[in-house]
Amino acid sequence: MKMAVNLEEFKDRVQKREIDGFKSYERLLTEIESLYNEEDFKFFYAKNLFNKKEVELYLFLDSGVINFKLNGDKREIKHIYGKPASKTLISQKLDGRDAVLTVTFNAEEKLILDAIEDSNEDYNEEYSKYIKELYKVL
Numbered sequence: 001m002k003m004a005v006n007l008e009e010f011k012d013r014v015q016k017r018e019i020d021g022f023k024s025y026e027r028l029l030t031e032i033e034s035l036y037n038e039e040d041f042k043f044f045y046a047k048n049l050f051n052k053k054e055v056e057l058y059l060f061l062d063s064g065v066i067n068f069k070l071n072g073d074k075r076e077i078k079h080i081y082g083k084p085a086s087k088t089l090i091s092q093k094l095d096g097r098d099a100v101l102t103v104t105f106n107a108e109e110k111l112i113l114d115a116i117e118d119s120n121e122d123y124n125e126e127y128s129k130y131i132k133e134l135y136k137v138l
Contacts, residue, residue: 024075028068028075032077036059036061036066040062040063042060045058045134056068065105081105085106088102089135097124098115099128100115101113115127115130
């Protein structure tokens with residue numbers, strides 16, 4: 001059974017060069033490790049890893065969420081501080097292939113994770129399960 005990737009699997013896929021742009025992600029992972037303590041990570045979410053959209057990585061901590069993305073020739077790291085002010089989970093009643101989690105941190109910061117939009121047909125169901133696990137963690 002396929003699973004949405006956790007941080008260790010993402011690192012492994014980067015190391016094995018299974019991800020487009022692996023060299024940039026190696027550098028990004030090195031920077032993450034230099035800035036943050038891995039024991040503080042509660043949950044990892046890789047948005048758009050299995051489709052052709054821009055990949056975004058999210059690391060959830062007790063202090064908030066960190067968003068990492070490659071933006072042209074730059075690496076962008078954004079740390080949103082604070083506990084979620086609200087969270088909403090919407091899923092299909094019938095097939096379980098879709099789940100959309102909306103997390104609001106403050107008036108300006110809203111995070112939307114969508115199993116269908118963030119993956120591909122092969123991974124939709126696993127992303128849906130992963131999003132539901134994140135809902136529990138938050």
